[in-house]
């Protein structure tokens with residue numbers, strides 16, 4: 001099932017029938033619906049610009065089809081289809097989604113069908129009803145009228161030169177209630193010219209063995225490539241999709257990170273590596289190593305916190321905590337890793353915790369480029385310090401600067417460049433002011449000198465940052481190169497409301513490199529101070545010359 005050739009997308013030429021996939025019939029098609037069904041997820045709302053960015057990422061990843069939205073639903077989706085036409089995609093075909101015509105409209109007068117054509121995609125997916133319950137109770141029409149809706153809509157779209165995929169909504173529930181009718185809806189779709197029939201487990205209530213048996217039976221009845229679109233209400237969406245593919249279904253639909261209506265859709269971030277790494281089907285080829293990046297990109301754009309424990313792509317997917325695990329993995333990763341993390345763009349991590357020991361610390365130090373002798377007298381003390389710190393909420397992933405400072409301080413090889421004597425931050429807002437005013441004062445000691453400075457800033461952390469640099473720059477002019485690149489706050493104990501402990505992660509950089517530092521406190525300014533001060537200290541630790549004499 002090799003990826004025999006990479007199709008060139010033709011979605012910008014709507015009236016030309018999008019070419020049938022040039023790959024052999026045995027190859028799988030990857031159909032992403034992050035931008036349509038994923039956008040139906042609670043808490044997710046993509047702008048048209050967001051959608052274009054995600055479409056580009058999905059194309060780079062190597063998916064075959066990108067369902068961009070429902071043009072009949074809202075102006076944002078219409079705008080997406082307008083914009084995406086101008087974006088050169090290397091491989092993927094952009095697809096517009098909608099329903100069969102409404103019973104009260106002719107196809108020519110149906111606004112949804114007309115909006116699908118106006119989106120000017122070469123491929124259109126429409127969904128229709130397979131379950132008598134839905135025909136009678138949701139649409140309120142007869143079973144034969146429903147067959148007309150399906151047939152008319154597909155025939156019309158085909159007559160306009162579009163490739164048409166037919167989503168058989170609730171197919172499995174429909175088949176269980178009335179297999180003859182459910183199959184009759186599919187036959188009508190095929191007669192009308194549908195080029196794929198997608199069997200949907202819309203309510204997500206079907207079990208894998210039911211999917212297997214029903215897919216087999218449909219395959220015996222229809223001679224058209226099938227697809228699977230599974231929802232995750234029983235946490236079976238990935239299993240159901242794989243099961244369908246095992247029976248010879250060709251197209252798999254899903255979303256990045258499994259986002260979607262209710263409990264979500266089949267998670268492509270699990271299905272794709274399962275296909276490529278377990279079933280030896282090169283569905284993405286080299287693109288597989290970008291899976292984690294795409295997963296995090298979509299989470300970021302959707303404004304969702306990435307699920308740490310997500311298989312393959314989550315931060316914890318290859319994170320080892322138990323001392324026994326860390327010890328063994330260092331000798332051979334296969335002892336506790338089912339695939340190489342790099343194959344999906346992830347990485348191995350070692351956590352230092354109550355359940356770990358020296359191996360964890362040493363591995364972590366090595367990952368940060370610090371070589372530490374296993375038998376160094378300070379190692380047990382350092383393990384204890386790290387356990388305490390992680391227990392208190394510190395996390396050193398992304399905070400290598402603070403980690404190195406901590407290790408060097410514990411080993412006695414670091415001499416701080418300055419000492420904080422005190423800081424004060426004032427935020428003032430009076431009636432009529434344009435916005436609050438933030439001012440910080442800082443008192444530090446460098447050698448025998450005491451420096452006391454004040455600065456203003458856009459916010460309290462910005463003011464503190466300015467004041468600290470102002471105090472230190474005359475001793476260490478190289479600090480002028482340092483820029484604060486990113487500032488993130490995570491609430492660690494949300495149940496305590498405004499008393500909660502927070503973790504601040506700061507990324508700083510100069511013209512040569514970037515580094516991260518961390519602070520934890522119940523006071524956001526104290527946590528920010530720790531991370532800011534570490535950021536400055538780390539820059540000075542890496543300088544190659546002694547501080548200049550302030551004169």
Ligand SMILES: CC(=O)SCCNC(=O)CCNC(=O)[C@H](O)C(C)(C)COP(=O)(O)OP(=O)(O)OC[C@H]1O[C@@H](n2cnc3c(N)ncnc32)[C@H](O)[C@@H]1OP(=O)(O)O
Nearest residue numbers: 070072073074099100101102103127128129138139169202
């Ligand atoms: C399984 C799925 O995920 S399918 C995709 C679901 N996604 C969405 O619904 C998101 C986009 N939807 C929308 O923006 C709106 O529902 C619209 C624009 C499509 C329709 O809006 P409205 O015309 O105001 O109808 P409303 O949302 O109240 O109800 C849905 C309508 O679609 C009809 N409908 C539902 N499924 C189908 C179908 N397969 N074929 C034809 N009509 C259908 C319903 O009968 C109802 O029409 P009616 O009010 O004339 O009886």
Ligand SMILES: CC(=O)C(=O)O
Nearest residue numbers: 127167169170200202
């Ligand atoms: C079409 C679709 O999204 C579903 O049936 O779930």
